[in-house]
Amino acid sequence: MTSTDKEVEWFDEEGNRVDGRKADELRETTMEVGVLEEADGSAMVEIGNTRVIASVFGPQDLHPKHLQESDRAVIKMRYNMAPFSVDDRMSPGPNRRAKEIGLVARRALEPALELEKFPTAGIDISMEVVESDGGTRVTGITAASLALADAGIPMKGMVASCAAGVVDDTPVLDVNGKEDKEGNADIPIATINRSDDDTESREEDKVTLLQMDGDLTTDQVEDCVQLAKDGCRQLYEQQKRTIREKYNATDGGDQ
Amino acid sequence: MSRLKDENEIVAPGDLLTDEDDVRPSSGVYAEKGKIYSKFIGTVKYGDDYVRVQPMDGRYIPSEGDVVIGEVTRVSYSRWNVDLDSPYEGTLNISEASDQYVDLDEDDLTDFYDVGDAVVVKVESVSESMDVDLTMLDDRCRKLEEGRIINISPHKVPRVIGRQGTMVQQINEKTNCHVIVGQNGLVWINGENPSVAAEAVKKVEREAHTDGLTDRIAEWLDEQLEGGDQ
Numbered sequence: 506m507t508s509t510d511k512e513v514e515w516f517d518e519e520g521n522r523v524d525g526r527k528a529d530e531l532r533e534t535t536m537e538v539g540v541l542e543e544a545d546g547s548a549m550v551e552i553g554n555t556r557v558i559a560s561v562f563g564p565q566d567l568h569p570k571h572l573q574e575s576d577r578a579v580i581k582m583r584y585n586m587a588p589f590s591v592d593d594r595m596s597p598g599p600n601r602r603a604k605e606i607g608l609v610a611r612r613a614l615e616p617a618l619e620l621e622k623f624p625t626a627g628i629d630i631s632m633e634v635v636e637s638d639g640g641t642r643v644t645g646i647t648a649a650s651l652a653l654a655d656a657g658i659p660m661k662g663m664v665a666s667c668a669a670g671v672v673d674d675t676p677v678l679d680v681n682g683k684e685d686k687e688g689n690a691d692i693p694i695a696t697i698n699r700s701d702d703d704t705e706s707r708e709e710d711k712v713t714l715l716q717m718d719g720d721l722t723t724d725q726v727e728d729c730v731q732l733a734k735d736g737c738r739q740l741y742e743q744q745k746r747t748i749r750e751k752y753n754a755t756d757g758g759d760q
Numbered sequence: 761m762s763r764l765k766d767e768n769e770i771v772a773p774g775d776l777l778t779d780e781d782d783v784r785p786s787s788g789v790y791a792e793k794g795k796i797y798s799k800f801i802g803t804v805k806y807g808d809d810y811v812r813v814q815p816m817d818g819r820y821i822p823s824e825g826d827v828v829i830g831e832v833t834r835v836s837y838s839r840w841n842v843d844l845d846s847p848y849e850g851t852l853n854i855s856e857a858s859d860q861y862v863d864l865d866e867d868d869l870t871d872f873y874d875v876g877d878a879v880v881v882k883v884e885s886v887s888e889s890m891d892v893d894l895t896m897l898d899d900r901c902r903k904l905e906e907g908r909i910i911n912i913s914p915h916k917v918p919r920v921i922g923r924q925g926t927m928v929q930q931i932n933e934k935t936n937c938h939v940i941v942g943q944n945g946l947v948w949i950n951g952e953n954p955s956v957a958a959e960a961v962k963k964v965e966r967e968a969h970t971d972g973l974t975d976r977i978a979e980w981l982d983e984q985l986e987g988g989d990q
Contacts, residue, residue, distance in 0.1 A: 545819065564819055564847040575889060617773075619799065623821070624890055626847040654773050657818025657915070659799040661790065662774025699774035699797055748772045748801050752816065752969060 513687060515673035522672075524553070524681055531667070531679045531736055536648075536747040538655050546656025548747075550648040552667075553681055554638035559648035560631045561656040567627030578623035582611035584645060586634040606642045607632075613646050613666065613695040613714035619659040628658065639682035643667045643693045646714065647740055654748065663744050666695035666714060667736035669729040671721055676728040678736045690719025692726065694733035698741035763806055768969065771798040777811050788813030802915075803969050816969070820846040820914040820944035822892045826883045827900050829909065829942035832873045838864055840873055842881060844944050845911065848890045856884060856895040878904040878948065880940060907938075907950030910958050912965040914945035919968040920961055927974055931960050934981040956984050 516522060526532065532553030541547035546561035567573050584606040588597045610632065620628075630652070632645035646666035654660060670680035670691030677684065680691045695714035712734075721729065762780040765771060775798045777789060785791040788800050789812060798804070800815035822828070822844060830842035830850060840857070842850040854862055857872055873879060880902055884895040895901070912920065920941050921928050928939050937951030939961070949957050960981055967973055 546817070566847055566849070623847060624888075626890075654801050655817065657800060657815050657913075659788075660773035661797070661799070663772060697774070699776065700772075701776045701779075701795065745772045745775070749770050752770045752801075 513683075515684075515688075516675070522677060523683055526679075528675060528677045529732060529735070531739055532681065534740065534743060536651065536743055538651050538747055538751045544652070544656075546652040546654070546658070548648045548651035548655060550644050550651070552640060552644050552647075552679065554636055555640050555644050555682075556634075556636040557641060557644045557648045558633045558635060559645060559652040560633075561628065561649070561652040561658070563628035563656070564623040564626035564658070565629075567625065572627070573625045576624050577620040578626040578628050580611050580615060580618075580620070581627060581629045582607040582614075582649075583629075583631040584610060584634070584642070585631070586637060586641070590634045590637040590641075606645075609714055609716065610642060610646050610649065614649060614653065614664055616711065616713050617650070617660050617662055617664050617697045618653065619661070622659055637682070639680055639685035640668050640693070643695065643714075646695050647744070651744055651747065662697040662699040663741055664695055664713065665698055665737040665740040665744060666693065667733055667740055668693040669732035669736065671719075671725050671729065674725075676725060676732055678732045688719075690717060690721045690725075692717050692721075692729045692733060694730060694737060696734060696737045696741075698738065700745070765804045767806055768803045768971075770801070770969070771804055771813060772801055773797075773799055777804060777813070778806075782809065784810040786810040786812035788815055814969075815915045817913050818915055820844065822846055822848055822850065822883050822886050822890075822944075824883055824886055826943035827898070828881060828883060828944040829904070829940065829946035829948055830879055830881055830894075830944070832875055832877045832879065835869050835873070835875060838869075840869070842879065842894060844892070845946055846944060848886075848892050850881065850883070850892040850894040852879075852881060852894040852896065856893070856897055859897065873903060878909060880904060880942065880948070904940075904948050907948050908954055908958065910947050910949065910961060912945045912947060912961060914943065916965040916968045917941055917943055917945060919973070920947070920964045922974060927964060927977065930974065930978055931957050931981065934978070934985065935960070953985065956981065959984070 535551045537549045540549045544560040549558045584603050634641045643666035650664035668691050669678050672684050672688035697711040777796045779795045785796050798813045802813040802815040805812050830844045833843045834841040838854045840852040844850050881894045882898045884893045935953040935957040937957040940948040
């Protein structure tokens with residue numbers, strides 16, 4: 506089932522990808538803030554057939570006490586894939602992959618947060634993958650950032666995250682499940698975004714996650730990073746729209 | 761160019777609010793390289809020489825002088841632990857609970873406050889490591905009997921109280937209730953129409969970021985109370 510067994514047609518005559526997208530196009534994306542009643546903050550992000558629900562509880566009392574830090578809040582990050590999220594049922598529970606993704610996602614979000622405002626406290630973040638078709642970790646980070654903002658945790662900017670990869674020696678944005686599994690390689694990236702969008706400050710876009718799975722040439726890496734950065738920017742704009750829509754809906758009340 | 765957003769516009773973390781030098785960053789914002797950005801989802805407020813963001817949501821962080829509503833969770837030899845619906849628990853020492861002499865070995869502290877009691881209590885001091893000391897030695901502080909307690913976002917408390925207490929007064933008068941709003945977002949309601957009063961408080965919370973709220977709530981209360989009589 507690899508691309509060497511049977512050649513996959515990655516692009517049609519018009520240059521469209523296997524799901525009809527252009528090389529620099531994101532999948533159809535929907536976002537929603539405040540999807541869970543009981544959580545302090547929550548969000549759902551759907552990118553193509555990948556769907557992740559993120560929740561935030563806290564800042565709250567942290568136990569056991571030895572995990573507390575006297576000068577900042579501690580984040581507990583959980584990444585979990587539902588057994589029904591993939592085509593062949595996945596056995597539930599944490600595995601090596603889930604732990605690693607929880608760790609890198611925490612590190613992708615932490616630089617944006619003002620954790621020193623809550624000494625000794627804990628913040629629980631959970632990313633539940635309901636449906637998976639490539640790019641679950643980046644979708645999870647994008648959702649977790651929305652959930653954190655929804656919970657009222659002070660942040661320097663919104664974290665948006667997306668991946669770019671290479672199929673058939675061509676860099677493409679936001680790889681789907683097939684491109685992820687059978688393509689050459691992919692690079693997930695997360696950035697901290699702020700609204701001043703002149704090019705000067707864009708160069709200060711802080712990258713907080715950068716991984717690489719597969720082999721790429723130096724030029725391809727640079728192309729992918731640039732593509733993914735642009736993708737993050739598009740997701741950031743949508744995050745802002747989603748936040749505004751939630752509150753503008755109640756503008757003026759029901760009278 | 762100083763104001764990049766409209767007054768009361770909804771902003772997200774990282775939104776640039778102003779790039780003018782002589783504007784002071786107040787609460788809910790941060791400055792970097794002469795530019796001021798929002799830290800929260802909230803509404804922008806521009807002052808003469810400052811800018812701030814009123815957050816939409818967030819947990820209560822104790823601050824000196826706040827009058828809050830809490831629940832007693834533990835009684836020890838000489839003090840009580842009080843849950844303030846916050847990441848940080850409050851401690852009420854016996855010396856701050858009564859100005860009379862109490863013999864710790866003879867008297868039972870549960871005669872004052874027992875586990876599960878709701879109290880209005882003032883934050884006396886907050887240490888750097890977020891140890892919160894409470895006091896009852898203030899006219900507003902007391903144990904709450906009867907009534908009900910509902911929960912709202914602590915950031916919406918100023919709106920529920922209103923300018924010089926107008927909003928809460930209006931709810932009190934129209935529903936014939938006694939409403940106490942704790943700075944930590946717990947609201948105690950007791951009186952004739954507690955359900956209407958509770959719904960009114962919730963409505964203020966939901967629509968806190970909109971204009972003309974006091975009049976709209978007055979209208980709404982009249983409607984509700986008329987409907988109840990029929």
